[in-house]
Amino acid sequence: MNKNLRVKSSDYIDETNRISFKFNGKTYHGFKGDTLASALLANDVHLVGRSFKYHRPRGIMTSGSEEPNAIVQINPGTNRTEPNVRATEVEIYEGLEASSQNCWPSVEFDIGGINNFLSPFFPAGFYYKTFMWPASFWEKYEFFIRHSAGLGKSPTSSDPDIYDHRNIHCDVLVVGAGISGILAAKNAAKNNFKTLLVDEKNELGGSTFYENNEFNKIDNKTPSEWLKKEIEELKNIKNLEIKTRTSVAAYHQYNYLLAKENLTDHLEAKDKANKIRQRLLKIRAKKVILATGALERPLIFNNNDRPGIMLSSAIKKYSEFYGVACGSKNVFFTNNDSAYESALSLYNKGINVEAIVDIRDQSESKIVKKIEEAGIKIYWSHTIVDTAGYKRLNRVSIMKLSNDGTSVTGSKISISCDCLGVAGGWTPAVHLYTQSGSKLKFDEEKQIFLPNQNTSEQISVGSCGGDFKIDEIIKNLNQKLKDSLNIKETDLDKIKIEIDQENSKRNIWLLPSDKPLGKTKPFVDYQNDATAKDIKLALREGFRSIEHVKRYTTTGMGTDQGKLGNMHALGIIADTAGVKMGELGTTTFRPPYTPLTFGTIVGRNVGKFFDIFRRTPMNDWHVENKAEFENVGQWKRAWYYPINGETMHQAVQRESKAARESAGILDASTLGKIDIQGSDASEFLNRVYTNAWSKLAIGKCRYGLMLNEDGMVYDDGVTTRLGENHYLMTTTTGGAANVLGKLEDYLQTEWPELDVYLTSVTDHYATASLCGPNSKKIIKKIIPDLDLSDESFPHMSFKEAKIGNIQCRIMRISFTGEHSYEINVQASYGKDLWEKFIEAGKEFNITPYGTETMHLLRAEKGFIIVGQDTDGTMTPIDLQMDWIVSKKKYDFIGKRSLYRSDTMKEDRKQLVGLLTEDPNVILEEGAQIVSELNQNPVEMLGHVTSSYFSPNLNKSIALAVVRGGKDMMGKQLFVPMENKNINVTVANPVFYDEKNERLNA
Template sequence: MLKNLRVKTSKFIDETSRVSFKFNGKIYYGFKGDTLASALLSNNVHLIGRSFKYHRPRGIMTAGSEEPCAIVQINGKTSLTEPNIRATEIEIYEGLDATSQNCWPNVNFDIGGINNFISPLLPAGFYYKTFMWPASFWEKYEYLIRHSAGLGKSPTKPDPDIYEHKYVHCDVLVIGAGITGIMAAKTAAKNDLKTLLVDEKSEIGGSTIYQNSEHITINDQYSSTWLENEINDLKKFKNLEVKTRTSVAAYHGYNYLLARENLTDHLPQDEKKNKVRQRLLKIRAKKVIVATGSLERPLVFNNNDRPGIMLSSAVKKYADYYGVATGQKNIFFTNNDTAYESAISLNKKGIKVEAIIDTREKSNSEFTAEAESLGIKVYRSRTIVDTGGYKRINKITVMELSKNGQSFANSEKITLDCDCLAIAGGWTPAVHLFTQSGGKLKFRDEDQVFIPNKYPSDQVSIGSCNGDFELDDIIKETSKTLKEFLNIKETNYDDLKIKCPKNKEIRNIWLLPSDKVIGKTKPFVDYQNDATAKDIKLALREGFKSIEHVKRYTTTGMGTDQGKLGNMHALGIIAETAGVKMGELGTTTFRPPYTPLTFGTIVGRNVGEYFDTFRRTPMNDWHIEKKAEFENVGQWKRAWYYPVNNETMHEAVQRESKAARESAGILDASTLGKIDIQGTDASEFLNRVYTNAWSKLAIGKCRYGLMLNEDGMVYDDGVTTRLDENHYIMTTTTGGAANVLGKLEDYLQTEWPELDVYLSSVTDHYATASVCGPNSKKILNKIIPDLDLSDENFPHMSFMNAKIGNIKCRVMRISFTGEHTYEINIQANFGKSLWEKCMEAGKEFNITPYGTETMHLLRAEKGFIIVGQDTDGTMTPIDLQMDWIVSKKKYDFIGKRSLYRSDTMREDRKQLVGLVTDNPSEVLEEGAQIVADAYLKPVEMLGHVTSSYYSPNLNKSIALAVVKNGKSMMGQKLFIPMENKNINVTIVDPVFFDKENVRLNA
């Protein structure tokens, strides 16, 4: 009969609050505070899922986020379903429904388990070789591969949960709320520093020691009393914020970190409704203290993966923290003293410990003597060579190790019965976040660990993540480090008296020997992906030497746990096999996130209609009233065209363009990017940014500028106006505004920090109405009667400050249509009023609003380019026939040197030209390829069409194109091959309309 697996009541579990949940369709019960793992263990459930490759039974191995095996799917039949959740991390709640993954039809009988029996046919890298021949079979391979890939099932419906982002700023961020984290947070807060302490667990206190430890005294008190007092003291500080259930996912440069805060995952379903599930904290900290602790290592031996094989620290935590016995016949297997402490703790709780298997010949620790005095049988200089049981371990086979630990002293075998094997292979500092930040590690030979060495930012690692594993050393070193790092004179921990047994003897054997040849064994290194020690050795035999190559060939460390348990063993096995030092190998790359993030957390509220923001101009309501059709341009809703009486787009554009040329048109140009540039070096800055000269531009004048990338290719363009001696306003393309600002800021901050220049985005500050056409001057005279619009007073490419009533505005005489044009810039909240005044003033001239499609047609008639449409990142100013805008006198500007590379100066590069069709009514397709001989096979592509329209002002179709050696091909006939015919075209000058620019001053 099954005994009660609950032991002495834990204060962290509320046994008065029973919680029901489902696992694989069966109802179980746990208590409030249980994780799914502890609740299942209390119900004697050890088989949780199946491994990825061999579909071997897998159970619970750890008690934290490093868990590689016990991953489940939750709420599988609802829109709330989520795969790959660690049973060790999810707190049970009423209504939780979890199922096993990677098994069919169920976890007890899994058809995929056949892979375990044919495993000799599935060595590391077999897929790279097997699926290459015959090539005609690839479609069949692909179907099978895709259906066997992955572990859980992705949701197919939109996520109904709510997520959000929050920006956090603090003086000190402390990551990890164990003993050292608590010490650091309390010390920082006491010294008036705004402090944030985060920990992934639901309670702070950590796992270096547990609250009922009987082996550690501090100032002659049990550690539990001292630690509880420290935790309570944290509540006294108003400048200290403590966040539990918060996991730091990523540590970027300059102390910018991302953390996921779980807010409702532990609540019953009915309490979660309309509440934020998870919050992504975007933290910027002046100083960061990393106190992430360390991870216990497993031991690698044959069949070391069966359910019931757990880390020693996990077995202890389930008993101490959750009040759960993980087995009734417990055996510990260790190479150090921490397993003895765990065994003693279990024994004193009434949990039977059958034996301790120790790979060491001897140990002088107080733990070993105490364990033996309690009647626990200790087998020294022994190793486990095999385990029994399928869905749960039921026995182990033990043999005596030789002196060197690589073979056996004799052939005698001992078989011991057990239902839980607790393994302890030492500790690995959790340096993942440190290395993410750009930190460099060093290898410590005496206990074979990687520890922080070079810090890239204002941060420090303390405690066991810094390689300090003894509590008295931890307290002393942490106190010393905090004084130096926080620049303070003393801490509360300088005079602490600590008594605790030492645990410094460890015997590292990365791959324990077996009585079988390695080809007949399964010593697992990566428990999720089924990567074994023999896979690693095979990779080395096949020529892979880099740890990163071995990782990818064997998939070691590529599971959802990112190899938190197995990576050190992989390094050790590679080093021993290849005969190199571990410190020379380095480590694999620790990439964010530290623990998995849901897509919902990453995206926040930017989902559905909020996935991408819509920006609207101040005139947007007017455009809607006039039934305008819209297009999306750089997040803006721009009026595309204004159909009247059910016009098609073509009909509307023809009408709008005729009106703009013959009388007056008006365009909403508010979306153009606007960057305010100020500073004593503003002119020098523009000289470096643009290809043409700016120092001598007079105040009140405007100038068109072209911006290049470092490779000499056109990046953006626009008109920049000099408002004052050290004040300019730059306009950019609508879609390029944010990128241009970012690029300019990058140059100011990293390349030219000596320049006195300040940039501000003012795109949203101003509304812009552009009035063009022969009657534009008359319309503006009616709106601003006091403004002298004569060509002498207000020439083309200049601006004037003015007032419309009492409202200040800025009027610029610039044109993108080739017509006499005025752009009126006004404070954004007066934009609609300005637009309506323009429409009223232009009524007698039949002023016609036109959209972006008409604007494109009008500028194409003039041969004006649109960056991003007529350019594709491979066009220089010379290619665009804009040699005139490249200064020959300036010393330097961005991209100048690249313009004079041999390839950039080739005369046969693709160049901008105009195209006309033999049939004037035939409009080319944009993107259509251009060839010299449509019948020659294979066809040589000379270029393509970039812009194409039918011009009502020219009564023919026109197009812009880029053609190889196009400038020297004027008048030549080429072809556009289409699906059913070839279209004859002629290369012409790209300026089709008003080449003399007469209309600008008409």
């Protein structure tokens, strides 16, 4: 091992910059410009992983993002570790560590390899068939399956890196910077289109970049030379932004694309620090030019997965671009001329090519002649029937192929080799094209799916559009550019091209062996270990839809999404079922094209930026006074204020007593506030609330209940008439935005004739709610000249006042049942106001209370909380709030639904109070209520919606919804809990001060 397979200095690898890295704990060397794959190959390491199911040894197969086998764990054991990374895409840097996946104890000796020998027992659908019975065993099976499943390991601590999002708007987006993409971008930008060119690789140029086939010439230069000049020119073009290391993950409708820009993964640790690692580009393009190229197809034959078996194009790239020989005894296996280009590349560099096995019977192209002249043996009409070598290929066996391609004849020839390049033709990379919703068509002659019906402004150029030869590519690209961008001349008009003649091809999806199919292992999906016989088994078992076959055999379901083998799977299904490929369709290509990190997806929305939150103007005071907070919608609300180590229960009991005995103060700023103005404001309120509003006097307040059109309670709150045509509506904290939306909807769509304007003023005011028998005295201290007498300022009325220079609105309204005021000031004065009240209230032991105490106090009064005591299935009648539903009004939102046969039923769930037999037992909210304990199955009558221990009544109280509860007053029911049954009695939901005497106390 560790022989050096560098063949000659490459233009793209910096041999002066030696880099050391670790793979599976061992130190290796590569050069700046190497990928992990090319560096390993240069060190003669082919075995890099084990397959998913059979744990077969697997090697590097490709040189790009389509790699199915060489997926590794990067920087294992650190918080920057990343699983399932393709070694072919990792640029090496000093200090890089990587390890194989899915093997134990090591990739060289893997216990799971036993599965390979047991493989006759693991056919397609093995898990579905085996672990079905007995059903009770599933939990035991699951334990073992979960332990053996999965490829890499996710990090166990949080990601230390920074990620980012960026929105980009452009006229033209070009995806892929091969020859087509470069020429498209250049011509678009030159014609004043704001253009963005992206490519997943770190260099522009695609495969033409190292295309030195002497029989192809552009303007009398090799394609490689010619293209380098074009790339040089790109640098001077305005309007053109180029992003390398940027892979488009998703192509959505209306030309909205997501791309991952990789910024620091190729840098060593010291250069990564404090930089953005990856950025998600959200691109909206007027036109999209797809130049995503084509992926070389493997060939499907017996044991086609051994380390050392690679795509022919990959071998060429490793030799031309990275200067690495993948083997010292190379064989190619092909159905077209591509393999000859690779063979010639090796030959020109002095690397030994043993033979070429070609399933065609001949080819007339110049390059084939050149190979023959070089003395390389070509086996025409032959196929590989088997390969040998467990951890590295050492031999292939070939036989003559029958004329119809379904069987082999003659004697077996054995060829010794350590590397096999397979060339099965080219599959246009139409993944992004179909993601956009556009439709494909199958070309029977070329045996490929091609773009057919575009759904957005887009074109597919180059090989992803079905053009493989340089003359076709340039000609069609030129025409498509002119049509799409509406331009008359391009610099492609005058290009002179010479090319090798026709590239013939013979397509056989599954190549025969001398052994019966059942005894062979022709892999279609390398990563998931799906073979051709698994696909045939699925068909025999009755699966017909391609989508079903895919899921049953797991073909194409690995992290590579079957980029190599999916076409063969389709072909084998079509051949076996006797249908045409075009009729079969394809499986759905789903985003992402290559995997994204979670970091890229979430960007900056982590930690405290994960979700928006809102704070009231008094928030700092709550924090300083050690409040505990709870989330209410997006708001952070003070929940309770523990002192001296109180528990929540102790704090709430203290706060509740204080509010009723002397004075309490609540931050009510989060309540939704909607300013309503216009000459039809009263009429509008009449239509949206259940009660009547026309006669509400200016300066008075009224409680309103808002329904949905289905008659169910939607929101509630107090609305104040500030002027003839001016109201201030309050809504629940959580409902504010939706209520405004709903009101706007009715105004704009159903009642555009109404002269009404709605403005959200929730954030503009801070609200302090002051309650308790001493609340009046506290107000008096702060605003001595305000007349607070019951005659001048009765319950449910409003006054404007000034505290110093601060204008404020005071409503005398109550959610606790106590004498109480709500004081609204401009938000910026909120904390100041709050502190003034706290100071003035000291002599009355003013007690700040939070949402928990507020809930308790209102429950003592039987006031509902929409969303806690209601759940979208409660009408006002169900809530025993008939008094608020106007009988006189002709119509209001939801009125008609209150008379539907269903909403009028007597046995609907209705709101009642519950008292426990033992006053110290507190019911659990959500607990079920029954009337019979010995019934089986027991009938659920309803559930507890609110439950507290009331310090003011010295007993537990609860609100509940109970089927037919209205008529059950005094009846005994049961709340069955895990260890006991709790006896309860149905009661009036107003537990405290039923006559409302305290409001005026």
